[in-house]
Amino acid sequence: MNLRSILSVGPTLWGIGIFLVILGGSAPWIPGFLLTLVTGLLIWATLAYSLNLITGLVGYVSFGHVVFMAFGGYALAFGVGALNLHPVVGVALGAAVGLALALGIGLVTLRFRGVYFAIATLVIAVAALYIVLDIEELGDGKGIILNPAVEPLSVFYTILVTLAIEVGVTYAITHGRIGYGIRSIKGDEDAANTLGINAARIKLFVYALSGLFAGAAGGVYAWNVSGAFPYSSFSLTFSLQMLAMIVIGGMGTLLGPLIGTVAVYLPSQVFLTIPLLSGLQFIVIGLVVIIIALFVPGGIVGTLRKYIPEFRGMLE
Amino acid sequence: MTRVLEVSQVHKYFGGVRAVQGVSLAVQEGNVIGLIGPNGSGKSTLLNLIAGVMKPTKGRISLDGQRIDGWPAHRIVEQGIAKTHQIPKPFLAMTCRENVAVAAMFGSNKQKDQSEALETAGRVLTLVGLEGKADSISSNLTVQERKRLEFARVLGTGARILLLDEIFAGLSPEELRDAIGMFTQVQKEVGFGALVVEHVMRAVLTVSGHVVVIEEGTKIADGSPREVVENPAVIEAYLGAEAVHAPT
Numbered sequence: 001m002n003l004r005s006i007l008s009v010g011p012t013l014w015g016i017g018i019f020l021v022i023l024g025g026s027a028p029w030i031p032g033f034l035l036t037l038v039t040g041l042l043i044w045a046t047l048a049y050s051l052n053l054i055t056g057l058v059g060y061v062s063f064g065h066v067v068f069m070a071f072g073g074y075a076l077a078f079g080v081g082a083l084n085l086h087p088v089v090g091v092a093l094g095a096a097v098g099l100a101l102a103l104g105i106g107l108v109t110l111r112f113r114g115v116y117f118a119i120a121t122l123v124i125a126v127a128a129l130y131i132v133l134d135i136e137e138l139g140d141g142k143g144i145i146l147n148p149a150v151e152p153l154s155v156f157y158t159i160l161v162t163l164a165i166e167v168g169v170t171y172a173i174t175h176g177r178i179g180y181g182i183r184s185i186k187g188d189e190d191a192a193n194t195l196g197i198n199a200a201r202i203k204l205f206v207y208a209l210s211g212l213f214a215g216a217a218g219g220v221y222a223w224n225v226s227g228a229f230p231y232s233s234f235s236l237t238f239s240l241q242m243l244a245m246i247v248i249g250g251m252g253t254l255l256g257p258l259i260g261t262v263a264v265y266l267p268s269q270v271f272l273t274i275p276l277l278s279g280l281q282f283i284v285i286g287l288v289v290i291i292i293a294l295f296v297p298g299g300i301v302g303t304l305r306k307y308i309p310e311f312r313g314m315l316e
Numbered sequence: 317m318t319r320v321l322e323v324s325q326v327h328k329y330f331g332g333v334r335a336v337q338g339v340s341l342a343v344q345e346g347n348v349i350g351l352i353g354p355n356g357s358g359k360s361t362l363l364n365l366i367a368g369v370m371k372p373t374k375g376r377i378s379l380d381g382q383r384i385d386g387w388p389a390h391r392i393v394e395q396g397i398a399k400t401h402q403i404p405k406p407f408l409a410m411t412c413r414e415n416v417a418v419a420a421m422f423g424s425n426k427q428k429d430q431s432e433a434l435e436t437a438g439r440v441l442t443l444v445g446l447e448g449k450a451d452s453i454s455s456n457l458t459v460q461e462r463k464r465l466e467f468a469r470v471l472g473t474g475a476r477i478l479l480l481d482e483i484f485a486g487l488s489p490e491e492l493r494d495a496i497g498m499f500t501q502v503q504k505e506v507g508f509g510a511l512v513v514e515h516v517m518r519a520v521l522t523v524s525g526h527v528v529v530i531e532e533g534t535k536i537a538d539g540s541p542r543e544v545v546e547n548p549a550v551i552e553a554y555l556g557a558e559a560v561h562a563p564t
Contacts, residue, residue: 177428180418187407194367194401196393196422196473 012254013171020164027156035152037269039224042159044265046217047238048245048257049166053210055243056251057174058203059186060110063239064121067105067128068098068211070233072218074132077144077228082137091158091219098215099208106207110200113189122239129234143229150226159220166213171254173209178202186252237282241268244285248292250301259300319345319380319396319509321366321477326375326385328361328533335361337533338375345476345509350524350541352514354553358533359513360402363479366511367399368392379477396424398475402482404462406454412465413437413450416472423473437472443502444468445494460491467499471506478510484519496522521545529553 027035051065072094079090109120133141173179181202184192192199222228241264249260264285271281296303305311321343328336336358343349351359364370366377368389377385379395387395398419407415416437420427427433441450444464449457454465463483470478484495496519503510503523514520520527521541529537529544531553537544544550 177421177430180414180421180430183410184407184418184422187409188405190369191401191405191407192418193389194369194393194399195419195469196390196398196424196426197418198388198390200388 009171013167016167016255016258017164020160020167024157024160027153027160032152035156039152039156039159040269041261041265042156042163043217043221043224044241044245045258045261046159046163046166046213046220047242048249048261049163049170050210050213050217051242052246052251052257053170053173053213054203054207056246056253056256057170057182057186058206060113060203060207061115061118061243062121062210063118063236063243064123064125064128065210065214065242066234066236066238067121067125068101068214069218069221069238070128070132070228071101072098072215073222073228073233074138074144075215076219076222077146078138080223081144081146087154087223088158090223091162091216094219094222095212095216098218099212101215102208102211103204106204106211110203110207122236125234125236125239129230132230132234139228139230141230143227143233145227146222148226150223155220155224158223159217162213162216162220167254169209169213173206174254178205182206240282241285244289246299247289248299250299250303250305253299253301253305256299256301263300317380319476321397321509321511322376322378323362323366324376324378326362326365326377327373328358328365328370329373335533336365336372336530339530339533339535341511341528341535341538343477343509343511346507347526348503348510348512348524350512350514350520350527351530352517352520352527352544353530357530359530360481361533362530363399363481363511363513366392366397367479369399390422393423393473393475394426396474396476397479398423398470398473398477399479400466400470400481400483402485404459404466406457406462406465408453408455410454411451412441412446412454412457412468415454415465416440416468419469419472420474423475425474437468440468440472443471443505445498460487460495463487464495464498471502471508476508478508480510480512480514482513482515484514484516487516492516492519495519499523517545 047069051062055061075094075097076087076090079085079093080087105124109117112120132138138144181197184197185199185202189199245260245264246257248263250256268281271277292299298306324340325338326336327338339362353359365372368387371386376383379397384392384395413434417433420433420436427436438450441447444467446461446464446468449461457465467483484492487495500523512520512524524541527539527541527544528535529550536549536553537547
């Protein structure tokens with residue numbers, strides 16, 4: 001890549017890049033409770049971008065994305081707990097497990113289209129929990145508890161770098177030749193095939209990337225909460241929350257998942273701190289998703305792009 | 317080298333339904349072959365078999381002697397055979413130029429460079445008379461324009477044998493005249509070979525040098541446009557037995 005092509009990547013990528021650099025630079029001075037909040041936000045942003053790859057870009061709605069996150073978390077917990085790995089290596093292990101799972105699951109499920117794919121992913125997510133409950137090495141149903149001596153800044157920087165790579169990868173695959181292939185598959189898969197696009201291969205490639213980043217994010221999540229526990233790791237609300245984030249932010253856009261994460265995550269944290277409202281956030285999120293899907297299906301970023309044409313080139 | 321597509325004794329069964337039963341034909345680069353027949357006679361199925369959208373139950377399809385039956389659709393396009401869709405399937409979120417550029421990037425030419433592919437797309441759109449719409453989003457096109465875009469996309473792949481499924485259907489008489497004129501000129505210029513499935517008799521008899529007629533999945537006639545329309549079996553297939561013996 002020469003200097004000129006680096007400079008021409010567009011304001012959105014620049015904006016996200018500068019935001020992450022400022023965040024990274026100021027992290028040592030951010031007070032503890034706020035750093036925890038920001039780390040959580042970045043973990044969720046990584047998950048939202050991961051789902052955005054397969055659902056936003058390719059158009060395959062996945063209800064079971066939590067599978068990659070949960071196995072990524074278990075990979076870290078097992079690696080750190082049983083094999084004494086450094087947590088960052090554990091995160092890499094989580095990414096590798098996410099990638100391998102996505103390749104295996106995708107090889108079968110990506111043959112289904114539309115609602116059948118969505119159902120298949122949902123079923124796998126439900127089944128995966130019961131498989132993990134029976135594996136002795138993964139805590140035999142009780143989960144794996146790690147030594148909670150967590151250094152918050154290491155967690156923060158790990159997820160920051162992961163997210164930065166993920167946003168870069170998203171940009172790269174949407175702007176190359178393969179980006180045309182991806183958009184064609186989303187537009188009409190049959191037409192794509194008859195114009196020479198190997199749709200099966202491109203879908204599997206994107207799904208594998210998606211699994212990789214969800215696995216990494218799941219690893220960081222487990223590191224952050226010092227363990228992996230079956231019922232909470234495989235919670236369906238995780239999948240739904242990722243979906244809500246990209247629907248609200250704007251599916252298939254470069255900025256949308258980040259905006260959606262902020263819009264969903266921060267209010268949720270407020271709800272959680274007020275005992276009376278804790279748990280009700282899902283009702284609110286559900287209502288907002290319904291309203292967005294009915295009236296502004298492009299989400300925040302998609303709608304901005306539609307009504308303000310000047311933004312069109314900037315938001316890609 | 318002139319490329320030749322050969323279809324020999326191809327069958328396709330859907331359960332008990334025998335959609336195609338032992339059809340043979342050949343298309344040579346540079347020649348336009350018409351494929352006609354009543355509704356449900358298996359024309360579109362035959363195109364889908366050649367294009368790799370479906371696999372034949374029996375029989376052999378080859379390009380320059382190499383067997384290609386059963387190959388996935390994207391590999392058939394790479395080999396230089398491309399098919400339009402009976403109901404146009406443009407990528408609605410893309411401009412016309414991008415639609416054709418996709419074909420140039422992934423088709424048999426495999427232009428890796430995006431700006432070159434976009435240039436090719438511009439040239440192809442000019443050929444089919446859509447240059448004024450090049451930068452319109454394809455969801456804004458009329459039915460007639462969408463048919464032209466379908467045609468532009470198969471041209472954009474760089475394929476040498478085109479399978480054209482009813483690209484002249486649903487046009488007004490003036491639009492039809494324009495479309496036939498455009499097709500003939502592009503064919504002369506590009507020199508592709510084509511298998512043209514068509515209901516509009518005037519179109520198919522004008523553009524093809526040779527016509528194949530199928531009924532209920534079997535070939536019933538084969539010859540020049542004039543021979544075919546005078547063939548009693550063809551008249552019977554289209555108009556019923558009485559028509560053959562009717563006093564004129």
